[in-house]
Amino acid sequence: MVVQIDQSICMKCGRCIKACPEAALDLTSFGVLCNPKLCNNCKKCIEICPVNAIKLVE
Numbered sequence: 233m234v235v236q237i238d239q240s241i242c243m244k245c246g247r248c249i250k251a252c253p254e255a256a257l258d259l260t261s262f263g264v265l266c267n268p269k270l271c272n273n274c275k276k277c278i279e280i281c282p283v284n285a286i287k288l289v290e
């Protein structure tokens with residue numbers, strides 16, 4: 233499973249980046265991206281996103 237961020241919905245508020253215990257999320261010039269090598273699939277970013285832009289996908 234990998235974290236996927238819908239860039240058309242994301243408003244770049246940074247809440248997911250602050251909430252991630254593994255520092256797997258980063259705001260880049262392509263939007264917020266997840267480093268799958270750091271992510272432990274805890275879903276904290278998904279729970280905190282106010283616009284439901286984040287999903288765990290196969």
Ligand code: SF4
Nearest residue numbers: 242243245246248281
């Ligand atoms: S919490 Fe949601 S809206 Fe905010 S930066 Fe993260 S993905 Fe984007």
Ligand code: SF4
Nearest residue numbers: 252271272274275277
């Ligand atoms: S699922 Fe957890 S570890 Fe992975 S990016 Fe989201 S908050 Fe970080």
